[in-house]
Amino acid sequence: MLEIRSLSVTFTQPNSEPLLALGPLSFDIPPGQFVCLVGPSGCGKSTLVNVIAGLQTPTTGCVRLEGTTMRGPSPRVGLMFQNATLMPWRTVRDNVALPLELAGAGRAQRMEAVDALLEMLGLTDFANAYPGGLSGGMAQRVALGRVLSQKPHLLLLDEPFGALDALTREQVSFDLLRAWRREQQTVLMVTHDITEATLLADRVLVMSRRPGQIIANIPVTIRRPRHPEDAFTPDFSETAREVRAAINRA
Ligand SMILES: Nc1ncnc2c1ncn2[C@@H]1O[C@H](COP(=O)(O)OP(=O)(O)O)[C@@H](O)[C@H]1O
Ligand SMILES: [Mg+2]
Incomplete structure (x- = not known):
């Protein structure tokens, strides 16, 4: 789906x-x-994400998405960062609907898709609220809803929950897992949290110090659907330990 070849910046x-x-x-x-x-x-994690998103041109190598070389931003790629960058003058519903509006979807189709997303993310009661009144966790849910409404084939997340407290972070990341199980997008998520990486991923890639190279590729075999309590299983500890060891080598 995604092929990264001899990429450097x-x-x-x-x-x-x-x-x-x-x-x-x-x-x-x-x-x-x-x-x-x-x-x-x-x-170089954010640099890598920017290159894959088509926002930064690589110095060498290339990125192929579904068989074609990326030459700039694509609607097939959704991007989410640590800060939600919502539009303060639009309601929650209208923020989530923005990509559909830009793609020219009709109002009825938009409302149906958006209402389903709001429901899945627990935002239904906040649909008509403005971003200014939302907690950090709610704002990130709206940002997640907005990127999902675009129906990306590849979802790129750059430390999306890094500014949230631990419990909120866990809740929003499991919302993300539910959305992913429904849509089965391909996901590449940058995180500095070993527990989060191990709980969410099928596979954890570990990068070295700058200039970042891939120094470990660790499969996570914990059964799905995952639950926060999986973090207390021997399987989990074993994998998280492996990730930790690779980071120490970095
Ligand atoms: N636009 C830029 N111009 C010059 N240096 C940059 C630019 N963007 C990032 N860097 C540098 O590239 C390195 C990698 O940055 P970044 O990709 O943001 O790392 P990470 O996301 O892993 O923390 C850093 O040393 C950073 O200072
Ligand atoms: Mg970064």
Whole structure:
């Protein structure tokens, strides 16, 4: 589904040495797989996400999505960051509906799709609220609803829950898992949280220090559907320990 080949990014700025920020690295993600990416701060994770999203041109190598080389942003790729960047003058419903509006969907079709998303994310009671009054967790749910309404084939998440407290984070990440089970998008999620990565992913990729390369590829075999309590099982501890060891080597 996603093929990354010999990808590297070098930043050049006036009056300073070129900075090799990322790679070279190669990896594949098969359709429908949920992959988490962890690595030290500054190793190039966001740069990698930006390249896959078509927002940054790679210096070497390429990204192929469903067999075609990416040459810029695509509606098949959905992107979500740590801050929700909602539109404060639009209600929750209208924020979630935005990608459908931009794609030219009719009002009835929009409302049906949006209401289903609001329901799934526990936002129905907040449909007519404005973002200014929402908690951090609710705002991230709206951002998640907005990116899901686009029906992306590939969902890119860059530390999406990094600013939330631990319990809220767990709730929103399990909302994400439910959405993923329903739609079976391919997911690449950056996180610095080993527990989160192990609980959510089919596979955890670990990156080295800058310039980030893939130094470990750890399958997670915990049965689905997953539950927060899975974090107390021996299987989980074993896998999380492996991820931790790889990060220590990074
Ligand atoms: N636009 C840019 N220009 C120059 N350097 C950049 C730019 N974006 C990121 N960098 C540098 O590239 C490295 C990787 O950054 P980033 O991808 O944000 O890392 P991470 O997300 O893993 O913390 C860092 O050293 C960062 O300072
Ligand atoms: Mg980052």
